[in-house]
Amino acid sequence: MTQAAFPALRLRRPRRHGWSRAMFAENVLTPADLIWPLFIAHGDEVEPIASLPGVSRWPLARIAERAKEARDAGIPCLALFPNTPRDKRSDDGREALNPDNLMCRAIRTIKDAVPDIGLLTDVALDPYTSHGHDGLVDAEGHVLNDPTKDVLVGQALVQAEAGSDIIAPSDMMDGRIGAIRGALEGGGHVDVQIMAYAAKYASAFYGPFRDAVDTRGLLKGDKKGYQMNPANAEEALREVAMDLAEGADSVMVKPGLPYLDIVRLVKQRFEVPVFAYQVSGEYAMIEHAVAAGAADRDAMVLETLMAFKRAGASGVLTYHALHAARLLGA
Numbered sequence: 306m307t308q309a310a311f312p313a314l315r316l317r318r319p320r321r322h323g324w325s326r327a328m329f330a331e332n333v334l335t336p337a338d339l340i341w342p343l344f345i346a347h348g349d350e351v352e353p354i355a356s357l358p359g360v361s362r363w364p365l366a367r368i369a370e371r372a373k374e375a376r377d378a379g380i381p382c383l384a385l386f387p388n389t390p391r392d393k394r395s396d397d398g399r400e401a402l403n404p405d406n407l408m409c410r411a412i413r414t415i416k417d418a419v420p421d422i423g424l425l426t427d428v429a430l431d432p433y434t435s436h437g438h439d440g441l442v443d444a445e446g447h448v449l450n451d452p453t454k455d456v457l458v459g460q461a462l463v464q465a466e467a468g469s470d471i472i473a474p475s476d477m478m479d480g481r482i483g484a485i486r487g488a489l490e491g492g493g494h495v496d497v498q499i500m501a502y503a504a505k506y507a508s509a510f511y512g513p514f515r516d517a518v519d520t521r522g523l524l525k526g527d528k529k530g531y532q533m534n535p536a537n538a539e540e541a542l543r544e545v546a547m548d549l550a551e552g553a554d555s556v557m558v559k560p561g562l563p564y565l566d567i568v569r570l571v572k573q574r575f576e577v578p579v580f581a582y583q584v585s586g587e588y589a590m591i592e593h594a595v596a597a598g599a600a601d602r603d604a605m606v607l608e609t610l611m612a613f614k615r616a617g618a619s620g621v622l623t624y625h626a627l628h629a630a631r632l633l634g635a
């Protein structure tokens with residue numbers, strides 16, 4: 306590429322005026338880029354989550370209001386996470402298969418009230434197990450891949466039957482995308498999508514989420530035996546290749562900002578829709594920085610979300626979705 310030299314070349318020239326900055330923008334962020342995660346309470350009260358300031362668990366009676374707010378702000382899709390009552394959690398997580406569990410009731414409640422918003426539902430056993438792991442555990446505490454995969458298939462089917470639009474397995478078992486895709490096809494759910502949490506890292510940024518779904522106190526050990534090592538990037542490409550080959554419609558990288566290099570690598574290598582999850586610890590870092598007077602919330606939210614777009618993401622799951630969508634729509 307040939308280009309002029311200074312002073313003919315002045316890269317500041319187009320930055321002088323707002324209209325010009327807008328015209329030269331290489332990426333845009335819109336409310337349609339945002340997926341809003343919502344936590345469902347099992348009781349009747351709104352339950353603020355102390356480690357996730359500004360985020361609450363919503364009872365079923367209030368969940369449709371949130372869906373309407375999201376739709377009215379231009380958010381295309383919600384991600385749902387249930388806080389299963391402790392007495393319904395068990396070693397085998399069988400409540401995940403109950404077609405009347407909190408997740409399935411939330412799906413039906415939202416679909417009845419707001420049929421035109423998309424619903425993405427998490428597939429993994431952690432909100433349902435008494436040990437807090439995403440799968441079935443053997444006597445040594447090892448999470449068993451193949452038996453877990455079979456349960457996840459059943460979990461995906463009850464969610465699809467309740468009306469989920471996008472099944473999002475966040476469990477990191479090998480082979481579950483193919484098994485779930487096969488079951489969805491066999492069950493007549495040919496248009497239900499799969500967004501695979503393909504490159505999900507064993508991260509220190511999930512703490513507040515574990516409070517939100519009440520697994521922090523239950524979790525025995527850690528998830529390093531199935532989630533990825535933060536040292537690895539090549540392996541993320543193998544994870545993505547595997548999930549695409551098994552029928553994923555889109556893939557996710559998680560956490561978000563510390564793994565933007567992975568978003569970029571995946572996008573360049575595969576040219577498929579890539580989503581990023583700006584996770585609970587990332588949200589909390591921003592909120593605590595704001596509370597400490599170290600940052601401007603609106604600017605920081607919009608800048609971090611734009612960074613995902615620049616890296617190549619098709620969209621972002623973020624607890625700031627409603628706030629950001631309203632800023633963008635204003």
Ligand SMILES: NCc1[nH]cc(CCC(=O)O)c1CC(=O)O
Binds near residue numbers: 428429439514586
């Ligand atoms: N299936 C577990 C799951 N699904 C989404 C998140 C984290 C999301 C967040 O931190 O916002 C986790 C946490 C974990 O793996 O322990």
Ligand SMILES: [Mg+2]
Binds near residue numbers: 547
């Ligand atoms: Mg995998």
